[in-house]
Amino acid sequence: MNVVPPSRRHARKLDVVGGRVDLTHGAGGRAMQQLIEEVFRPAFDNPMLARCDDQAAFDVTAGRMVMSTDSFVVSPLFFPGGDIGSLAVHGTVNDVAMSGARALYLSAGFVIEEGFPLADLRRIAKSMGEAARAAGVAVVTGDTKVVERGKADGLFINTTGIGAVPAGLEISGDRARPGDAILVSGYMGDHGVAIMAYRSGLEFETTIASDSAALNGLVADAVAAVPAIRVLRDPTRGGLAATLNEICHQSGVGMRLDEAAIPIRPEVLGACELLGLDPLNVANEGKLVAIAPAADAARLLTALRAHPLGRDAMVIGEVISDPARFVRMATRIGGERIVDWLAGEQLPRIC
DSSP states (O other), X not given: OOOOOGGGSOSSOOOTTTOXXXXXXXXXXXXXXXXXXXXXXXXXXXXXHHTOOSXXXXXXXXXXXXXXXXXXXXXSSEETTEEHHHHXXXXXXXXXXXXXXXXXXXXXEEEEETTOBHHHHHHHHHHHHHHHHHHTOEEEXXXXXXXXXXXXXXXXXXXXXXXXXXXXXXXXXXXXXXXXXXXXXXXXXXXXXXXXXHHHTOOOSSOOOOOOOOXXXXXXXXXXXXXXXXXXXXXXXXXXXXXXXXXXXXXXXXXXXXXXXXXXXXXXXHHHHHHTOOGGGSOOSSOOEEEEOGGGHHHHHHHHHTSGGGTTOEEXXXXXXXXXXXXXXXXXXXXXXXXXXXXXXXXXXXX
16 A cells, blocks of 8 residues: 655545545556545554555564454445444454454455545545554555446455464364353344344334454453463354354364353344344354353453453353264253254345
């Protein structure tokens, strides 16, 4: 994401209030440089980006390096609790953090549809920069492409994150063991229901907002309290059900959950009933699943609840031996059901 020197800058500024992106803004010439300088540079400004190179150079931190990438195509671009910009930062920071790593740097790639309002682009870039600074990471390199009308549904963003795991820390989806406790950091289903309700124009007595948030601080506190954490995962697409099934297959175990212990807001439950959704299949963008030895569960729960993003944490079940690798749940009415993978597409375009 290069920036032209002052001597080559346009004398006339972009019409950010009423202007729109056109194909010249992605053509590699002066118009693209002006877009970068007047929209992206103020949002992401940091010493690495200010070097105006085609890449970011940084020293390698001690420990194992971690990298994750994700693309964000959420519709609508703005929703209660966030927008595509903050979501792109939170999603990638969280993926890096689930290894126990400290997120360090992000790249950002923008695919913008011709005709996209410059005011919306600046608003999204500003939100993205604020989210990155709040998470303690820097957007240090990026790319901008503009495509013809009708080929990008407004705006797509790709972010890649790099972080470092401290020496001796091993957190992975293949480390769950029978007898381990399963915890979640808070209410399930907020993000997916917020997107669906807003997109569909549904109104409820209480506004349902996305839980989108950067979890690296919560993870750091949890790992400091319980270094023996075996698994961390953020239950995004496919929700809690998909996440737990993934872990069961990675670790070769089963799980037993207590439905009454899983925190779900009454308004989210009501919305899911109205929309015909299972809240365990609904995406989250600011919650995590943690699996740790049972002896450490109380200490981990205390650490999670001490952080603002984990104050509603709960122990929801245990890991069990099961060659079939099923996730089983004791229901509120005294029965048992299998919590299976999501079949089909329940909530399109939620991240």
